[in-house]
Amino acid sequence: MLNDDLLRPTVSPLSRRQMLLQAGNGFGYLALAGLLGQQAQAATAGAVAGGVTAPAPGYASPLAAKQPHFPARAKRVIFLFMQGAPSHLDTFDYKPKLATLSGPAGGKGKLLPSPFKFKQHGKSGHWISELFPNVAQQADKLCMLHGMHTDNPAHPQATIQLHTGSVNFVRPSVGAWVLYGLGTQNENLPGYITINPPTGLGGAQNFGSAFLPATFQGTRIDATDRNIADIRNNFLTGTQQRKQLDLIQQMNRDLLRKSGPNEQLDGVIESYELGFRMQGAVPKLMDISDEKPETLAMYGADSGMTQTFGRQCLLARRFAEAGVRFIEVCFQGWDQHQALKAKLTQNCGSTDKPIAALLTDLEQRGLLKDTLVIWGGEFGRTPSGQNGDGRNHNNRGYTMWMAGGGVKGGTSWGATDETGGTAVENKTHVHDLHATTLALLGLDHEKLTFKYAGRNFRLTDVYGNVVKQIMA
Structure with a gap:
């Protein structure tokens, strides 16, 4: 669960909760993504449904892929x-x-x-x-x-x-x-x-x-024996959600420029971007109905104690x-x-x-x-x-x-x-x-x-x- 005190930049005039309230109900899932874990991926800070915008000036994702210290045996x-x-x-x-x-x-x-x-x-x-x-x-x-x-x-x-x-x-x-x-x-x-x-x-x-x-x-x-519920926002289109998120992220990046390096704010920015993208990726990935019956049977995922x-x-x-x-x-x-x-x-x-x-x-x-x-x-x-x-x-x-x-x-x-x-x-x-x-x-x-x-x-x-x- 997110801790507002930890995520609040020292120069911020707004708390995270206030920003979420101003963003409206359409931003609810993005908060959920933060609650799920603030995992951000190697994405630029302006992903758009159906495409990717240019990254914000001076912003680089802290989760961009990195080279290991030496050749890896496992990924x-x-x-x-x-x-x-x-x-x-x-x-x-x-x-x-x-x-x-x-x-x-x-x-x-x-x-x-x-x-x-x-x-x-x-x-x-x-x-x-x-x-x-x-x-x-x-x-x-x-x-x-x-x-x-x-x-x-x-x-x-x-x-x-x-x-x-x-x-x-x-x-x-x-x-x-x-x-x-x-x-x-x-x-x-x-x-x-x-x-x-x-x-x-x-x-x-x-x-x-x-x-x-x-x-x-x-x-x-x-995850139990059921697929994850549909976490997509069905009240707003992807374009509308993107506009809401862009407003919040503009505020976050303004704060980031004022405060200088701020790992907590980086985490907020990344979690919101990931939350937006996860709406399309997660439900499909966790829906195992597309697996072959023999695969489900091999795992014992179709019935019984397994x-x-x-x-x-x-x-x-x-x-x-x-x-x-x-x-x-x-x-x-x-x-x-x-x-x-x-x-x-x-x-x-x-x-x-x-x-x-x-x-x-x-x-x-x-x-x-x-x-x-x-x-x-x-x-x-x-x-x-x-x-x-x-x-x-x-x-x-x-x-x-x-x-x-x-x-x-x-x-x-x-x-x-x-x-x-x-x-x-x-x-x-x-x-x-x-x-x-x-x-x-x-x-x-x-x-x-x-x-x-x-x-x-x-x-x-x-x-x-x-x-x-x-x-x-």
């Missing part, structure tokens, strides 16, 4: 965030010792063997649980990160660190840094979209821009294909302190088919080679049981995986100990994950900085090592 990211921390021990980190060593575990409970069968798949021989039969068929595309660890075993802190790199301070999200570093690929769409993000656990902080210009924050979409997440994964592919730089899809509900067998079966049953379809679809369309797909939660689960059939939080060792986008498919990096409780080999911290993600996009995490409060900040703070061993 975009799709992050499949499994909020709640899925159990690595029951999905992708096979630990047969749990069955043979079942007994006291540090005095805090008994080791809980996985109730699910594991099997090796593909030429890689990845051990994958029976919970993911469809993802298992994609085994040779996956790069397993078995040595993941993070700083805090609490959901809010770990979720925020996974998304921003920091536990203690408000920092820009990963997607905001990516957009800041690379700019946009489509002037009519947000460069950073988050689908169904959690409302708690940091909320908007997980896709916010913090001290980066508001232009770079994520656009939130609460329908909601299947549609979201399909939207992620459509957004990626249309040029969105960073896309996150969140599936919530993996915090299984009890009834793990039943709940994990349900969660995996809802996500397995859509995830496998996304990888297949991206590959068939020639997009997987430059789309980095990341799967995982904020931490893992304990080898010891809890509440009978359940597992507690574990930040000391867990699994995430990557696919496409320049990583070596069919490989593994890192390992946990024999019971899966602690990362012991080639450990990968969240800072390392961020550094590696940026490197695959052609960005040096030590050079991607923004000066704030007198010093240069970066996503990885003073930490992070690129895991070059997983790069193709």
